[in-house]
Amino acid sequence: MFDLNFISGVYVFLTYLAGVIFILGVALRIVVYARTPMPVKIPLTPAPLTPMGATGRVASEVLLFKSLYRANKPTWVAGYIFHISFFLLILLHFARHFVYHHPLPSWYQLFVNVGIICGILMVLSLFYLLLRRMIVDRVRIISLFSDYLILIILMMIAVAGLSLNFFISASALTKIDNRLDPFITDIAAFHPINIPSNPYFLVHYSLTLLLIAYIPFSKVMHFVGIFFSPTRYMTDNPQEERYYKPDAEDLSL
């Protein structure tokens, strides 16, 4: 088979496992949500009259968190910073694959610095959200173990990622960088090779795998569910166009 050391073998297996769990879990959820019928129209004011309008409305929720903005400004600020920085970090990690070539582009340090800033913002906003969860009594009383768990996993991922930039030497980082790219390329091509063995990196990588595998079972699935929320995506036109779902009849409204 492949010429892997033991640690790499384990990680390669876990990487594929996490990938499969994530893809199947998310796909299954999309199928279930999409196929479950909605018996009646329940759009909520301000409800658009056309599908275009409804798309715009869902977009405003996904991109701007409009309802949260109406509900609670401080939570919106922290939640928005967290989501944006997290999203940018995901993008940057993918983009890195195209950026990290020798010789390094002149703006590579800038690229890295953006990532570091995002990482710091992510930790700070998560910390605010965690504190809020512990301090505001209305939120504390509804918080579950899993609500804390996900915050802590995300914070640890971010801190471990930042540690790569702050706690290890530049040469060690370059070593990881040089080996990471082929590792990712080859694992994606189903030709796994050895994983960079720096312990800081492995902590960051392990936690990320954990997160990816945990997502389908967690509330993080809201990133799928938000597209299937009838109060938001439905159009307000019950009189203009008959809405009828025969397979949803005779049960709850």
Place this chain on the structure above:
Amino acid sequence: MAKTKAAYKVPILTGEIKIPKVVSGISAYEKMYQGEKDDMVALGFPASLEEGWEIKAVGIFKQLLSHNKALRDYMDICVRCGACTDKCQFFLGTGDSNNMPVGRAELMRKVYRYYFTPAGSLFKGLADAEPFSEEMLKKWFTYYYQCSECRRCSYYCPYGIDTAVITMAAREIMDGIGLGQKYSTVIIHKVFNTGNNIGIPQAALRNTLDDLEEEINEETGKDVKIPMDVEGAEVLLVPPSADFFAMPHMESLKGYAKVFYKAGVSWTVSSYASEAANFGMFIGSYRNTKELNKRIWDEARRLKVKRVVVGECGHAWRAMYNYSNTMNGPFDFLDNKYRQPTHICDFTLGLIKDGVIKVDPSANDDKIITYHDSCNIARGSRIGEIPGGQFTIPRELIKACANNFYELRNGTNKAETYCCGAGGGILTDEVMNVRIAGSMAKMQTIKEVMDNKGVNFLALICAICKTQFAKMYQLYGFDAEMVGGIHQLVSSAIIL
């Protein structure tokens, strides 16, 4: 059994809405009466709770999950961000954490996680999963009947999680195992028997209408009629049955009658479909909602009318507007020039704008008016052609008929309106303290305009709101006559 007034806990009104201290279980002391055998059976539910209800409940739950996208979605995606926690008037009034929308929904999610998620069945307590125990059922019966299905929470939730959907599903599950709520089941049964919530039979209804005609005649000298069961009339008017006999609702019925009289539009009410309200919606039962709704369209067919107009009622309009076409449409036997159904405010305002009827706003100069957006209309259903018509049309109508109008505080009206505290099937005396608590938020904002603007009239377009506010006004120490329908204003202002 009505409590004595001393047993009521009426908050002192300061005009401010404060977020209370959170206490779990503090409002559990008030419960609904359980549904009775005859009523439950008439609605197609088991007569009472029987052995093995737990398994049955889980079975119904499972079925609902696969037949209701909203429920399916909303069970999973709450992130417990807390944005909704201070948005429910029942939490603001009681301070009970189970009355925070997310707290209410979690009562169902605990059961959901136990039976339907891997984490819940593996880790139980750690995943906050609980079996459907008797204890849990008690909590459901308490807190899913302290929700008015007003959907204020959904307006603020980042995912639009609609706790009304969850409440309706919970009620459907409880009904399915024989644990119903007396108030709603009695009322639905009455409609099946007599055509209306109150249970007035045909002859008695005609008598009431005769009395009303006489009253109008004495007040105006005009021969205004309230026709009943007239075949071939142009309009079938379906008011909530409270309009036939409760105060201040009857004043609005007089208003409708005068509008039809003056506009020269032939119209009729029906003794078979003498109820616009649809309590099937409150208990979340598609089958019962459809059955109740069907009476109206059957009657429209039988009486060969051209259009259906709905009277002043909040959830009734939501059920008529949103569900009719789905459940009992299409309505190609009616005149497609008109919106089917049409809201009475839309109808009247149209006539005023077209100059068909004339109104004299100075007739209401003794009144300084404010308006409460009924939640089911505000957040659930449009009136008229344009989005937001449910806000503009009633206001335009008030302003056409009266000179002194003031809005309630921003953030507590239109789409952000608080519920009156008695919608969703909780307008019943055994939970009077919950009603008082639920009305507190709105009462504070009303108190504010009373103090600052001298408001002395609360205009409404919902039968439940009218009954609730008339009662709350008394309990909070105001005159119940300061509450009434918009068509009560029309009734005084219209020039006959």
